Amino acid sequence: MASFVIEGGHCLHGELVPQGAKNEALQIICATLLTPEEVKIYNIPDILDVNNLIQLLRDMGVEVNHIGVNAYSFKAENVNLDYLHSEDFMKRSASLRGSVMIVGPLVARYGFAVIPKPGGDKIGRRRLDTHFIGIQKLGADFTYSSSQHIYEITAKELKGSYMLLDEASVTGTANILMAAVLAKGSTTIYNAACEPYLQQLSKMLNKMGAKISGIGSNLLTIEGVDSLKGCKHTILPDMIEVGSFIGMAAMTGSDITLKNVSYKDLGIIPDSFRRMGVCVEQIGDDIHIPRHDTYEIETFIDGSIMTFSDAPWPGLTPDLLSVFLVVATQAKGSVLIHQKMFESRLFFVDKLIDMGAQIILCDPHRAAVIGQGRARTLKSSVMVSPDIRAGIALLIAAMSAEGTSTIHNIDQIDRGYQEIDKRLNAIGARITRL
Structure with missing residues (x-):
C-alpha cells in the first residue's frame, strides 16, 4: 500500500493544467x-x-x-x-x-x-x-x-x-x-x-x-x-479536479492559475466557491485564484447559515462536497454540508476533527462545519484515504496543516488524480510518495 508524506504549510504558486475528465x-x-x-x-x-x-x-x-x-x-x-x-x-x-x-x-x-x-x-x-x-x-x-x-x-x-x-x-x-x-x-x-x-x-x-x-x-x-x-x-477537462484545485488554492493561501478549464462546462462550481468566500477570477478559459489570507462564507439573504448540497446537473456535483467541507474548516463563518446521494461519504470527517477542525456530524448525510478563519490552523496527522474524493480532501487538509502528515492507501487518490504529487510539487508543494 502506497502512502503520501506531506509537509504542510507551504504556499503554491504557478499554473496547473487539469487532466481529462x-x-x-x-x-x-x-x-x-x-x-x-x-x-x-x-x-x-x-x-x-x-x-x-x-x-x-x-x-x-x-x-x-x-x-x-x-x-x-x-x-x-x-x-x-x-x-x-x-x-x-x-x-x-x-x-x-x-x-x-x-x-x-x-x-x-x-x-x-x-x-x-x-x-x-x-x-x-x-x-x-x-x-x-x-x-x-x-x-x-x-x-x-x-x-x-x-x-x-x-x-x-x-x-x-x-x-x-x-x-x-x-x-x-x-x-x-x-x-x-x-x-x-x-x-x-x-x-x-x-x-x-x-x-x-x-x-x-x-x-x-x-x-x-x-x-x-x-x-x-x-x-x-x-x-x-x-x-x-x-475529452473535456475534469471539472472535479478543477474544483479540487480551487479549494486547495484557497485552503493553502496559494496563488494558482488553472489553464484551459472549459469554463462554460463548469456550471455552478465557480459561483459555489465564491459563496464560500473564495475569489475565482475568470480570464478567458483560465481561472486565477489569488492568495487568500482569509475568506468568509456567505449567509443566505435572511442571514441564515449557508447550506451546500449535491443535486443532479446543473446542481452541485456530489464529488466536490468533500472538498467544500474541508475548505470550510478554515473559513470565517459556518456552513451545513448536505450529502444527499451517498450515506457514507462524510464519515472521513473524524480525521479532520482529529486535526483540529470543528465539525459536527449530524447524521450520515449532513455535517455542520464551524469555520475557524485561520485562527487555529489544522495540525498534522496520520490518515487513511477511504475513497477518491475524501482522499483529495485529506490531502488538501494535510497541505494546509502545521507539521508533517501521512496519508495511507493513496491508491484511492491515484484512481482519480493523475500524478497529483508530481504536479503539485512542481509549483511548491512538499509531497513524498512512499
Whole structure:
C-alpha cells in the first residue's frame, strides 16, 4: 500500500493544467465497443480507474494502441465473448465500478453481456436498478446469481421504448443510451442525466452515426440505427479536479492559475466557491485564484447559515462536497454540508476533527462545519484515504496543516488524480510518495 508524506504549510504558486475528465473517459471508452471501426480518443487521464478499464478492453480482444500523450485508439473488431466467463474477467471487472457501462454496448451489439457486482468507492449503496430497468425496457433479460454475484444479460433484439428513469443516474443514463442507439425504432429517456459527460458521450455517438436529440436536457430521444462507425473524440477537462484545485488554492493561501478549464462546462462550481468566500477570477478559459489570507462564507439573504448540497446537473456535483467541507474548516463563518446521494461519504470527517477542525456530524448525510478563519490552523496527522474524493480532501487538509502528515492507501487518490504529487510539487508543494 502506497502512502503520501506531506509537509504542510507551504504556499503554491504557478499554473496547473487539469487532466481529462475521469467520469467522461469511463463512458467514452466503453462506447468504443459499439463499432468494429477504429475510434481515437484524446486527453485520456492517466489514472488507475481509466487504465484498468483500458486493460479490461484489451483482455476482451479490443485492439488498443497508444498513439500519443494521453491518446489511444480502440478497435473492437474481434471481441472475445468467451472471456466474459473467465475468472480473470470477473476479478478485473468486479474491482472497477465503471465496468458496468460495458453492458449497454455489449448487449446492443452482441445481444449478450456478463457483469459481476462492480466495486469502486466504499461510499454507501450504489444500486444498479436504473441501469437494468432501462435496458430491460429495451427488451433485454436479466438473471442474477446470488451465490456468484453475477448478472447475465441477453437480448435477441433490442427495441426502442419510452422510459421515465426513477433517478437521473449519470452512468445509468449512459448505459441505456449506448444500448438504445442500436435498438430498433425510437427510444425516449425522460429524467435523463444531462451532465457535460453525458453531453460529450451523446455528441461522440452522433459523430459515429447515432441519432440522438435533446442533448443537454433531461429528455433524450434516440432513433436507432443499424451500425456505428469510427470517429475522433477529445475529452473535456475534469471539472472535479478543477474544483479540487480551487479549494486547495484557497485552503493553502496559494496563488494558482488553472489553464484551459472549459469554463462554460463548469456550471455552478465557480459561483459555489465564491459563496464560500473564495475569489475565482475568470480570464478567458483560465481561472486565477489569488492568495487568500482569509475568506468568509456567505449567509443566505435572511442571514441564515449557508447550506451546500449535491443535486443532479446543473446542481452541485456530489464529488466536490468533500472538498467544500474541508475548505470550510478554515473559513470565517459556518456552513451545513448536505450529502444527499451517498450515506457514507462524510464519515472521513473524524480525521479532520482529529486535526483540529470543528465539525459536527449530524447524521450520515449532513455535517455542520464551524469555520475557524485561520485562527487555529489544522495540525498534522496520520490518515487513511477511504475513497477518491475524501482522499483529495485529506490531502488538501494535510497541505494546509502545521507539521508533517501521512496519508495511507493513496491508491484511492491515484484512481482519480493523475500524478497529483508530481504536479503539485512542481509549483511548491512538499509531497513524498512512499
